[in-house]
Amino acid sequence: MINNYRQIKGFFVSSTLSLVRTPTAWIFGFVFPLLFVVGFGFLNTPSINSINVGWVEGNSTDASIQIKAYLNRSDLIILTEDKEQDLLKLLSAGDLDAVVKLENTTILVYSNANRPENVNFLKQNLDQINAELTLQSLGIQDTQYQISEQVLNAREVRYIDFVLPGIIGYSIMSGAVFGVAFGFLTLRKNMVLKRIFVAPARKTNFLLGQTLSRLIYILLQNLAVITLAAVVFGYSPRNGWTAYPEIIVVMSLGILVFLSIGYLIAGIAKTEESASPLANLVVFPQLILSGTFFPVTNLPTWIATFAGLLPLTYLNQALRAVSLEGYHLWNIEVAAAMAVMLGWTLLCFGVGSKALSVVD
Numbered sequence: 001m002i003n004n005y006r007q008i009k010g011f012f013v014s015s016t017l018s019l020v021r022t023p024t025a026w027i028f029g030f031v032f033p034l035l036f037v038v039g040f041g042f043l044n045t046p047s048i049n050s051i052n053v054g055w056v057e058g059n060s061t062d063a064s065i066q067i068k069a070y071l072n073r074s075d076l077i078i079l080t081e082d083k084e085q086d087l088l089k090l091l092s093a094g095d096l097d098a099v100v101k102l103e104n105t106t107i108l109v110y111s112n113a114n115r116p117e118n119v120n121f122l123k124q125n126l127d128q129i130n131a132e133l134t135l136q137s138l139g140i141q142d143t144q145y146q147i148s149e150q151v152l153n154a155r156e157v158r159y160i161d162f163v164l165p166g167i168i169g170y171s172i173m174s175g176a177v178f179g180v181a182f183g184f185l186t187l188r189k190n191m192v193l194k195r196i197f198v199a200p201a202r203k204t205n206f207l208l209g210q211t212l213s214r215l216i217y218i219l220l221q222n223l224a225v226i227t228l229a230a231v232v233f234g235y236s237p238r239n240g241w242t243a244y245p246e247i248i249v250v251m252s253l254g255i256l257v258f259l260s261i262g263y264l265i266a267g268i269a270k271t272e273e274s275a276s277p278l279a280n281l282v283v284f285p286q287l288i289l290s291g292t293f294f295p296v297t298n299l300p301t302w303i304a305t306f307a308g309l310l311p312l313t314y315l316n317q318a319l320r321a322v323s324l325e326g327y328h329l330w331n332i333e334v335a336a337a338m339a340v341m342l343g344w345t346l347l348c349f350g351v352g353s354k355a356l357s358v359v360d
Helices: 002-019 023-043 062-073 084-094 117-133 161-190 192-198 205-232 241-269 272-289 299-307 310-324 331-355
Strands: 051-056 076-084 098-103 106-112 146-152
Touching: 002 062, 002 161, 023 098, 023 161, 023 205, 051 084, 051 117, 062 076, 076 084, 076 192, 084 098, 084 106, 084 146, 084 161, 098 272, 106 117, 146 205, 161 205, 161 241, 161 272, 161 310, 205 241, 205 272, 241 310, 241 331, 272 299, 272 310, 299 331
Parallel strands: 051 076, 051 098, 106 146
Antiparallel strands: 098 106
């Protein structure tokens, strides 16, 4: 037991020192994510170029049908019909720009105080609809609707709040995959890996030491990126500082996922020339398709279906669910995403460790 501990500690220390001295580990794991955060933090572009409006269900009068039809006619307005209580929760969370309710001759608008431009566009549309309805004979001719607005201080969701979890996911993926794949190839090229595997030291201890070292190193890098976003751009999870332990758990599982994929690539590839295309094939499609910079739902259906198979998609979903929505780890959405990531980890680590055990 003591000998195993010493072996793991030795491999952990040597791996950590190697990571600290490796420029590529800093570039992929810290510099690139830092540049993304700074760039998108100052850009602060809305994640969705549309106006999200909730429509309170239950009113089936001709006028209600007509108003809904007019609102749906706008290319910018996305209408969501649901119960008033559920829609107001979405509005308070910052997921809607406004909620519209028809009460007799009053069009009641609950508006998001943080989206004045979107709300003004909606009110202009309602004014136009009101004018057109007044000229028509729907059994309510000569009836002028009164538009009443109630402003709510809903939570403001900025683009940096949306994109930061995606940047963290990309940082974890690139740092783990490239770091392990090329790091192990260097050890193989210098015959270090072969000497370790034929030595009395257990291969399991070597992999545990390497995994713990890289997990802590990548985790600290990304916590530094999150700290910068919090200090410079005011980033804060939905549940405040109490959410960070859960974010760290999700990040740690994400690191294990991509470390295991890195081990798999390192076991399959024999040279850097063969490892490079494999690593890029893993990283760059997921960077584009897994919701790093925009929602996966914005993709065509068949591409979104493919994206639903990728581990980074689930890492981004879990991070955003905890950060943006305030969900806990036991929430079904977070738990399901983490279960898929765990499955990827066990599969790739199992296959990758066997591939590494037969290296030349």
